[in-house]
Amino acid sequence: MxxxxxxxxxxxxxxxxxxxxxxxxxxxxxxxxxxxxxxxxxxxxxxxxxxxxxxxxxxxxxxxxxxxxxxxVNDQKTRTSGIGADMIVRPPNASFISAVGGAPVPAKIADVLRKLPHVAVAAPVITDLSTAGTVETIWGIDYQSYNALKPFVFLEGTPFQGPDDAIVDDYFARSDKGHHVGETIMIKAHPFRISGIVEHGKGGRKFVPIRTLGTLIGTPDNASLFYVRSDDPKNEGLIRQEIEATPGMAKYQVQTLDEWMSMMTPARLPGxxxxxxxxxxxxxxxxxxxxxxxxxxxxxxxxxxxxxxxxxxxxxxxxxxxxxxxxxxxxxxxxxxxxxxxxxxxxxxxxxxxxxxxxxxxxxxxxxxxxxxxxxxxxxxxxxxxxxxxxxxxxxxxx
Structure with missing residues (x-):
């Protein structure tokens, strides 16, 4: 019972x-x-x-x-590893979280980096954290140098055709009710035409011309950081030494991609x-x-x-x-x-x-x-x- x-x-x-x-x-x-x-x-x-x-x-x-x-954290690590860079160069005192800190340094520093003996590609980038609607990072890129790190894989459309064009990845294109080439979307309260849709995993989900994004945030000629591809991964140590020996860049943060990956853990995120x-x-x-x-x-x-x-x-x-x-x-x-x-x-x-x-x-x-x-x-x-x-x-x- x-x-x-x-x-x-x-x-x-x-x-x-x-x-x-x-x-x-x-x-x-x-x-x-x-x-x-x-x-x-x-x-x-x-x-x-x-x-x-x-x-x-x-x-x-x-x-x-x-x-x-x-x-x-892991999504950011995966997308950053797909950029094609071997090293990341940041200004002094910059956060290792790329979307924090604005664009404090001249984008022309990329020209200085390209002249170093063992640097194959140097691409200036602005990463700007946007909280309008959803929390996301907008990427401002110099298309030619950024694409040289590792080419975009276009599923539809073309690269930027004008200063108000945007490239989006396939994840974003499938979000909401879907997005398509030629559609106008708002980024930083500014209208952009989607010129191309690319495979995800190239750093960001929305890319706009670096100068356009710089103008929107008040720094039209600046960058947040620089992605560098070496002529040979074995020369990463030499590149670090060359950057530190360059006048005015001794205090810049230079990290290999592996070093940056090791820092990207939940415990390192602020708060x-x-x-x-x-x-x-x-x-x-x-x-x-x-x-x-x-x-x-x-x-x-x-x-x-x-x-x-x-x-x-x-x-x-x-x-x-x-x-x-x-x-x-x-x-x-x-x-x-x-x-x-x-x-x-x-x-x-x-x-x-x-x-x-x-x-x-x-x-x-x-x-x-x-x-x-x-x-x-x-x-x-x-x-x-x-x-x-x-x-x-x-x-x-x-x-």
Whole structure:
């Protein structure tokens, strides 16, 4: 016979069931305990569902922010590796995040770099972070030198035909309701005609002439950084020395692409760790409070039934075990639901925003599950301890 909760409405039925459990007298009635756990959760289905959804939301919160941040970093790394450059040259004190910092140095520095013995190509670029509508990076390029690093692969259209032309990649072309060659799009509150659609993976998703973008941000003759392709990758060390020996460029930052890649980790992103800790903290508090309230209320409702269990020989450990097993079961179901909801969110975002990379990793799936599980168990410890401390005589007299 299955007790609903720690009890049936007819307490005598539960009493008979417990009395017939030979292992219960010794305090180890685990088959019965599992029945009690399931029965307790089914006895208050709404409360159980609320607890499950709270844990699921905790998992979704953690996984979503991590997936978006990691996706942004890895997407940027993938696209930068497809530019065709071997080295990156930045002005002094510039951030390693290319879209931050404007265009502080003259684009003509590219001419200086091209004259160095082991430099095959030097391309000036402006990378400008735009928050109009969506957060994205607009790339201003000198088409001839940028294309010389590694040629664009055109799917439709042509290179720039004028100063107000734009090249977009196939991901952007598929976004929203779709975009096509000849269409006018707004970039930095300025109309641009799409002159060509290219394969993704060439650094940006929207490219405009460098001088046009420079004019829009107030620095028409400047650049943010320079991409350099060497005549031979073995000469990267020599190129670094040559740049540092060039008058006026001793303090410029010179990195190989591999060095830059090693720096592009979520932990190096400004505010990532702070944001992650805040989200995890809020998620844990939500999970903790919901489980605490749910288990505490359940214990208060079962005062008389706990007294019956203890009068039949149930130990404190047994009572604690029942409460913690209920919590563990709620946690596991909530974690599974959270993983499913996160996957659905990923599918929805990928469909709605093709340019967004939402990357779920196995490590963070495990981390989110552990955080949610541990937070739930911690939230159930006090209610379990309070249930175990109930005096059986007082509990049996409870009305």
């Amino acid at each position: 299955l007790c609903s909760g720690l009890f049936l409405p007819a307490a005598g039925a539960c009493f008979v069931t417990l009395a017939r459990e030979p292992a219960f007298a010794a305090g180890y009635g685990y088959p019965l305990m599992n029945k009690l756990v399931v029965g307790n959760l089914l006895h208050r289905p709404l409360r159980s569902l609320i607890s499950i959804f709270a844990i699921a939301i905790e998992v979704v919160m953690i996984l979503s922010i991590v997936a978006i941040m990691i996706g942004m 990532f760790n702070i944001a992650l800790r805040v989200v995890i903290g809020i998620a844990m508090i939500v999970g903790f409070l919901v489980i605490f309230q749910s288990m505490y209320t359940a214990v208060m409702e079962r005062t008389r039934e706990i007294g019956i269990l203890k009068s039949l020989g149930a130990s404190k450990l047994y009572i604690v075990n029942v409460v913690l097993r209920e919590t563990a079961l709620l946690s596991l179901v909530g974690i599974a639901l959270g993983m499913l909801l996160t996957q659905l969110i990923k599918l929805g975002l990928t469909y709605r925003f093709p340019t967004m990379t939402f990357q779920l990793t196995a490590d963070w799936r495990v981390n989110a599950a552990l955080i949610a599980f541990i937070g739930s168990i911690v939230g159930a410890i006090y209610p379990a301890w309070k249930a175990a401390r109930k005096d059986p005589i007082d509990a049996l007299a409870y009305e």
